[in-house]
Amino acid sequence: MRILIVEDEQHLAEALSQILRKNNYSVDVVHDGEDGLDYALSDIYDLLLLDIMLPGRDGISILKTIRGKGMSVPVILLTAKGETPDKIAGLDYGADDYVAKPFSSDELMARIRAALRRKGEVMPEDALKYGDLELNASNPKLTVGGKEIKLNPKECELLELLILRKQSVTSKEQIIEKLWGFDSEAEHNNVEVYISFLRKKLNFLGSRTRITTIRGIGYVLEEDKS
Amino acid sequence: MRILIVEDEQHLAEALSQILRKNNYSVDVVHDGEDGLDYALSDIYDLLLLDIMLPGRDGISILKTIRGKGMSVPVILLTAKGETPDKIAGLDYGADDYVAKPFSSDELMARIRAALRRKGEVMPEDALKYGDLELNASNPKLTVGGKEIKLNPKECELLELLILRKQSVTSKEQIIEKLWGFDSEAEHNNVEVYISFLRKKLNFLGSRTRITTIRGIGYVLEEDKS
DNA sequence: CCGAATCCTTAAGGTTGATTAAAGGGTTTC
DNA sequence: GAAACCCTTTAATCAACCTTAAGGATTCGG
Numbered sequence: 001m002r003i004l005i006v007e008d009e010q011h012l013a014e015a016l017s018q019i020l021r022k023n024n025y026s027v028d029v030v031h032d033g034e035d036g037l038d039y040a041l042s043d044i045y046d047l048l049l050l051d052i053m054l055p056g057r058d059g060i061s062i063l064k065t066i067r068g069k070g071m072s073v074p075v076i077l078l079t080a081k082g083e084t085p086d087k088i089a090g091l092d093y094g095a096d097d098y099v100a101k102p103f104s105s106d107e108l109m110a111r112i113r114a115a116l117r118r119k120g121e122v123m124p125e126d127a128l129k130y131g132d133l134e135l136n137a138s139n140p141k142l143t144v145g146g147k148e149i150k151l152n153p154k155e156c157e158l159l160e161l162l163i164l165r166k167q168s169v170t171s172k173e174q175i176i177e178k179l180w181g182f183d184s185e186a187e188h189n190n191v192e193v194y195i196s197f198l199r200k201k202l203n204f205l206g207s208r209t210r211i212t213t214i215r216g217i218g219y220v221l222e223e224d225k226s
Numbered sequence: 227m228r229i230l231i232v233e234d235e236q237h238l239a240e241a242l243s244q245i246l247r248k249n250n251y252s253v254d255v256v257h258d259g260e261d262g263l264d265y266a267l268s269d270i271y272d273l274l275l276l277d278i279m280l281p282g283r284d285g286i287s288i289l290k291t292i293r294g295k296g297m298s299v300p301v302i303l304l305t306a307k308g309e310t311p312d313k314i315a316g317l318d319y320g321a322d323d324y325v326a327k328p329f330s331s332d333e334l335m336a337r338i339r340a341a342l343r344r345k346g347e348v349m350p351e352d353a354l355k356y357g358d359l360e361l362n363a364s365n366p367k368l369t370v371g372g373k374e375i376k377l378n379p380k381e382c383e384l385l386e387l388l389i390l391r392k393q394s395v396t397s398k399e400q401i402i403e404k405l406w407g408f409d410s411e412a413e414h415n416n417v418e419v420y421i422s423f424l425r426k427k428l429n430f431l432g433s434r435t436r437i438t439t440i441r442g443i444g445y446v447l448e449e450d451k452s
Numbered sequence: 453c454c455g456a457a458t459c460c461t462t463a464a465g466g467t468t469g470a471t472t473a474a475a476g477g478g479t480t481t482c
Numbered sequence: 483g484a485a486a487c488c489c490t491t492t493a494a495t496c497a498a499c500c501t502t503a504a505g506g507a508t509t510c511g512g
Contacts, residue, residue, distance in 0.1 A: 193489090380459080418501085421499095
């Protein structure tokens with residue numbers, strides 16, 4: 001978890017840095033707005049702490065620029081006491097929170113945790129892909145082109161296994177091990193049934209991907225070249 | 227979050243009222259100074275917008291009176307162009323800010339948020355949105371098209387969670403953690419009951435958004451594509 | 453402080469959907 | 483042609499889920 005501090009007062013910057021490191025964050029510090037923007041744009045940070053009053057380029061300006069580029073990294077603003085409403089209006093430009101100086105380390109840490117939590121809760125998951133298939137495992141569904149169909153858990157695990165093993169042939173034993181567990185009583189026929197279910201759904205979706213049977217060995221995914 | 231507007235120009239008062247309501251504030255409007263003072267003294271408002279020039283009793287007088295009674299409610303004064311002396315007097319009597327007419331709705335909203343923030347009030351969240359849904363979490367209600375319905379607190383938190391997690395599936399455990407707390411005794415059935423309540427309300431509103439069950443995993447919001 | 457309204461919890465019964473076994477037909481191989 | 487292997491469909495079962503409603507708890511207005 002990496003945090004960028006943009007703060008011109010050396011003393012405060014150092015104190016912040018220490019607090020954060022003590023809480024197991026990686027920290028980078030820069031002391032003016034231009035550098036701050038450059039660092040922020042690197043997009044390697046999980047959170048930015050921006051002072052509003054800065055030499056070079058103020059915190060609001062940095063905030064506006066990075067939001068303008070579509071970056072959604074959490075930002076907490078540091079405001080001097082008595083900063084005017086216009087400055088505090090930075091929240092309206094997409095800051096997640098602000099902390100007024102002076103502040104306690106506990107307060108700062110709480111706000112950082114809160115900001116990270118808020119952003120962390122919205123994590124889009126990426127899909128497994130093979131050929132024209134897109135498999136979303138967490139919300140078990142299979143997409144081909146725009147068309148999609150739901151999978152039940154076993155179908156999903158089976159397809160996941162086949163995709164992960166790509167061009168290698170997957171044996172019924174391997175499938176049983178993954179879908180039913182090491183010591184299960186499941187029969188080969190159980191596998192055949194689910195292969196059948198999957199083929200039916202691939203067909204329904206009009207996919208060019210086929211599950212090919214290698215007799216006596218297992219199954220493998222293949223693209224239909226017709 | 228409830229705001230009182232004391233403004234004698236009907237047209238402006240109505241415009242202000244609309245802007246504020248759109249930003250999820252509850253609004254009352256009165257058109258002269260005497261009524262303004264009565265309403266303000268009820269002490270149910272989170273912020274007052276006072277025109278300085280008013281029939282009956284001017285804004286400064288209202289401000290002096292309520293501050294004399296020890297009320298610390300945030301006050302923003304509306305001043306006509308060129309009323310600088312009044313503005314200064316107003317700030318001396320404990321106004322939090324002033325806005326000179328004409329002003330933009332953005333500017334006004336920024337100043338209101340700033341004033342509320344300074345007083346340590348909790349800001350109303352911007353309405354959460356998903357598809358055709360608009361969730362107002364601070365005054366728990368759900369809007370679809372023009373139609374709206376109230377939510378009770380648990381329904382509101384549940385829907386909020388589902389919206390924040392967007393396309394990810396949310397498990398019953400996660401829901402229990404947020405609605406009942408980490409170590410609660412709440413059962414899965416509790417979640418099911420509230421999911422059911424929410425679905426009924428979505429249905430009543432004629433929303434195209436559905437709460438889809440992912441059997442054995444959790445729930446996810448989806449747009450109905452019919 | 454009391455009654456009313458709202459909210460929360462629990463429980464019961466109904467519904468749905470995943471899973472499995474079983475049966476019957478097809479295909480490949482020798 | 484027969485044995486082994488594979489495919490597909492179906493029906494029963496069971497767990498997960500949905501809905502409703504009643505009553506307890508809490509909050510709110512007077």
